[in-house]
Amino acid sequence: MDESTFQAYEEEIQALEEEIRLLTEKYEDIRQESTFFSEEEILKSIKSFQRETQGETKGHDSPSDLKAQLESLETNLSFLMEFTGFHFTSHSKKTVEKTRDRTVQKHRLSGKCYSLSFQLEFQLLEMQNNEKVSAVVSDLSIIMESREDSNVSKFVSSAEERGDLLTFFRSLLTYAEWHEHRRRTFLHFKAKYPDIVTLPEGLLGDFIILKDPKISGFELMIVWKIHLDKEGTTTPVLDLLPKAPKQVLEQRMSVESIPGKFRSALRLFGIEAAIENLIKVVGSEK
Known part of the structure; x- marks a missing residue:
């Protein structure tokens, strides 16, 4: 193989590798985008799947084990929503930065806790060190309808400053x-x-x-x-x-x-x- 032919193959390989890298990054971005539908939509999808499963063509046995698992999932989901009072209507995340030791993701979350609606936006930094993973919340922004109440507004502002999601959810639930x-x-x-x-x-x-x-x-x-x-x-x-x-x-x-x-x-x-x-x-x- 002469040098010019070898060089052509080398350039083609590099071009393919670059294309694979770009496609991989695009796939990761798409995969990281996720949406949590409301519990009504989830339950509707589960029931639709059950109907499709029950209507399988002849020659295929009904997957009773899968049906039992779906029924259990439906029951557990309803119980979790009722027990916690939280109903998440949407959630999306996008990877902003990713290296071997750290990942930065941007999250958007909305839902209701009983009669109170809320929307959140924040960045989550995950760092891995010696097989331990730590997470830090930053750029927290909270929108609540009841924020016009001065007391609620002060609490929300304090939670945003501290980036304390755990305290926010705990306090919101009690409130x-x-x-x-x-x-x-x-x-x-x-x-x-x-x-x-x-x-x-x-x-x-x-x-x-x-x-x-x-x-x-x-x-x-x-x-x-x-x-x-x-x-x-x-x-x-x-x-x-x-x-x-x-x-x-x-x-x-x-x-x-x-x-x-x-x-x-x-x-x-x-x-x-x-x-x-x-x-x-x-x-x-x-």
Whole structure:
């Protein structure tokens, strides 16, 4: 083989190697892009696959083992969503940098925790040293609908500064659970005492009003705030604001004493029992 022919083969090999390298990088970028669909879409896909499996042509046995695994997956997925309260609607990641010892990926994540929606964007640096892998979160950006609340805004800003995803999710779960607990409590009392309980701002509002249908102008507003500090600690704060015409003062207990008695009942009996007792007082006949 003469030198010119050898050189031509060498150049062709190098060109092929370069093409393989570019295709490999492109494949890795595509592979790294992932999307997490909602649990409804996942369950729909699972059920569709089950129907296709059951409709296999003759001569093929039904894969019962695979069917059992899919049913188990469906059950576990539903349980996980209900147990944690988190419903992730989308997730994508893209590799920004990758070497033998470090990988930098950019993540985008959105979802809901009970009734609270959130969107996250952050970079994750993974470093491997002596067979140990460490991860560092940076450039964390959080979007929440309830961030217009000054307390929530301070907490989100603090989480962004620290890049503390674990604390964010833990605190968000507790905060969202209190919101869900308040919603269910309001719904329970509205359904049980429709003539007394009103919800001017709906189930997602932070107060309810108790009205005595027999006495015009007599109202008790139960305010139920949910406080979230910048460290991620959630605290429910309840109070009572009375409103009554003058004649009510002669017929019932002093209106000024009702808030204090309500706060005492909260400490002694808890939220639901304290509200229940207050409603019974409002609806009782004198």
